[in-house]
Amino acid sequence: MLTLYFLQSSRAIRPAWVLEELNVQYDLKFANRQADGSVPKDLGVPTAVGKSPAIQDGDFILGESGAITEYICDKYDTQHRLLPADPVKRARVREFMWASEGTFMLHIEAYFGARSSASPEALTKLVGATQHDLDWLENELSRSSTKYLVGDEVTLADAMMIFPLQVTFANKIGTEGKSWPKVQQWLKNVESGEGYQRTVKRTGHRV
Template sequence: MPPITLYFLQASRSIRSAWLLEELGVEYGVKAAERENQKAPQSMKDEAGGLGKLPVLKDGETFIYESGNITEYLCDKYDTEHRLLPPVGDPKRYQVLQWVHAAEATYMLHGLAILYVRWNQKGGDVAATEAGLAVNVQKDLDYLATELGKSGGKFLVGDSPTAADVMMEFSVDFILTRELGTKEKEWERVEQYRRDCQKTASWQKAQKKTGYRL
């Protein structure tokens, strides 16, 4: 196995880490797993850490957890030209990091709130609860469409993927595919963004290598 191993869970954020490794041109091995009861399997309990979540990256003897943290780690260590994440102090770094953090703290947070209602709400009007939560998701996607229109390229910070896109692509795909608060609404610019991300050679290599499916 190469010195880097990606512990990969299907239908998960793991695609972010695989895509980034392909973008960086860093050799890596994959240990993929199917979900068991919507969770990482017991066979990966040790690798998945205390929270039992994947992806996990092993670089040498170091384990790195959380997809956003893995993204920053890989960029800081292997993106020596600062192509995907500008250096500390460069204002563009924080433009990229805004999306790295928003991918989880805003977009996935609001999308998962709806998914968890579908899974877990006992009694009451589930549709009404979802409709109330959908306001946040729709506002998020409106903002994303506006910012993509300002970027001057296909991606969030220009015409080439950055760490911002590595993180945001999964969040967008997750929300749109599962129609989390998006029913009867369309965001063509966001849909095009998703297609552009998934058309990149690096994303397609990551999908092929991992067998990723959402």
């Protein structure tokens, strides 16, 4: 049985949702955040870096949410539902996957790291980077007019992108008084989906 190491309010929502979408049986090793939202010292995660998420599948241990979600698809998504076989669609999905960590989360983490000490000018720049990311996503969704990021069914693009968008809106990183209607509609589509709802019920995920 596959084990998912799941820290509350973390990127672990990504593999959890993928496992639920594919109806893969898994054990959930749950860790809560401390009362102030910080992460407990030892998450009990068996990777060297010890971050959430991680999985153990037999003897195989893997970290990094992008690598984990791809592994789950390679092993369990025989119909290529979430990671399409067609090279163009697959590349499109992976474009969002890479953007989710390498662009969106990068800017969010930089903002969180700097917000208590940086100058107002530096903070404005960091907030501007996230707003620019939202503009890009709004533009992508306007061009495609699909329910999800790549087509009208959930893919790994949605599973990876959901977390940075939830964090951005929950923490109001440059969002106050502004709107990105396509992005906000996409978030609604995701959060009302049956597989996503099942994931929240099983994990208690909240942002």
